[in-house]
Amino acid sequence: MELDYILLLSALLFVIGLFVVITRKNAIMVLIGIELMLNAANLNLIAFSSYDGSLQGQIFSIFLITVAAAEAAVGLAIVVKVYNYFRTADLDKINELKG
Amino acid sequence: MVLAAGSAVFIMFTKNILYAALALMVTFLSLAVIFIFLGAEFVAITQILVYVGGILILLVFGIMLTNKTGSTQVLSLTYNKVLGFLASGALFIILFKGITLANFAALDWNKESESLEPSIAKFGQILMTDYVIAFEIIGLLLLLALIGAVRIAGKARKEADHGT
């Protein structure tokens, strides 16, 4: 697998994630899009790490997976709490800051 | 690779959130397979463990907890499709040009880095010697995120007798 194809795949995944974040209204879909973007970045890192022969990319991608997990957990906690308050997960309707 | 791209496109177009989450699982698994082909076994298994076994389950729980119970189909339509296509299409064209025009073999850092045989023993050594500070900070970050998530999503102390 040449480097270019994998980088193209990661660019494609990133752009699809961006599309999902822009066009969806449900909060959880937005989270799915963000995870997709993070995965695309991971793929990029691993591709370069294998092209290069050093392990630096792999280590960074382990940290990245960890950070993504932490952020998804906190994000979901927030979404669940917001749903409990507003009774809807629709991002367009959640437009009041003061409770 | 085709599977990864295909399932990502499915996420883009489907209306049902649960199908999107399952397509995300397929994407994660195919990415893990690609990682194995690129020689990164440890990262691939970590990806399955953390993403599929952790984050995806959190997402599915989130879907179940945030829709009005009773209907099985949780729909989420796409809005502003034209603008979305324009924005992502433009970004994709920029990245495409960048990738195809770049000459990766001529970069300086490529020639300078040491070439190690990727193996788990070496991976562990490097993690503990060169990158130990980042490692500790990530541990701290996870602890903070865990405490934060529990504090945000937890119920008040008085209602401590819920079932699930």
Next chain:
Amino acid sequence: MIAFLFFLVFFLVYALIAVYGERKISAFIQDRYGPMEVGYYGILQMIADLLKIIQKEDIIPFAADKRIFKPAPIIVFTAIFAGFAIIPLTSDFMGSEVEAGIFYLLAIVSLDVLGILMVGWGSNNKYALFGAMRAVAQIVSYEIPLGLTVVCVVMISQTLSLQEITYQQGIWWNTIDPDAQNYLFGIKALGIETTAIGGILTWNIFRVPLFLLAFVIFFIASLAESNRTPFDIPIAESELVGGFHTEYSGFRWSLIMLSEYGIMLLVSFLAVVLFLGGWNTPFPNIGSVELATWTSGTPGTFTGHLWGAFWMISKAFTLVFIQIWIRWTFPRLRLDQLMNLSWKYLTPAAIILVLLSALWRMLMI
């Protein structure tokens, strides 16, 4: 490829034996006879059950989500069966020699959770959904003590590959690592070399006596992973209302049952490899009565394979028997007691064990 076919056939035969064994053992524990009609002493009962299940009508509820309902049992079964790929049956017979053996197994168990979630959601039945969510919560909570005890073993053995861990627990260690030595209780300072003695003295529960506690924690966590009593809240609901597999009948249900027995066998194999010596023999070489070399052939020869497989399978079946025995002896834990046990008792115990194993490892250098 050979390993794949072998494990598939072995798994199916084991499932038959295990279900029959469970019915008989439960019968004897409850002071009755069990299946006695079909065949002599009820042996052909399982064949009769198999025929019945295969020719049942495949009912899919009208309101169920077909696209999730149909592949869900297949995903559960595939995830568990994929875990058999890295179990070393004998010294040479392994599905795939991945360097990150145990780590892969932990990931596979996590994959199984998603299958169960799909099973529950696809049924479009709120009891099934409750059962599935409880099952997921239980499995995810017990993965932590499981993973931590595995980390203890990995720290002592310094390798993630299951084959190497088994080699370290027997008399054949020097065939892959010429200057390795096993010491009594692993402490180098005592100076009693046990590599040549072999047998039960080199098993991991003797190399590091702390591992007796780690083994107990691992065993309890593995019972919870396979949804067996005393942790079978997700399936016990079948005695109350419905479990997470209520809407499944016929062949699909048998796949789910098969995967429950499969994960029992998988964690038994894992416990045997990690703690009880894998395919090594339990008899030690005492002086000139060389029981160990008599009861295990040299690795690579045909008798070596036979002895290795014999020890491995018999130890695993003993553990499965203990699991079945426990099922019919203890009452079921309530959900909050279950969560209590995992988070308040097992996880801190496992964390302390990790610390102590690290200290023990320092004594082994």
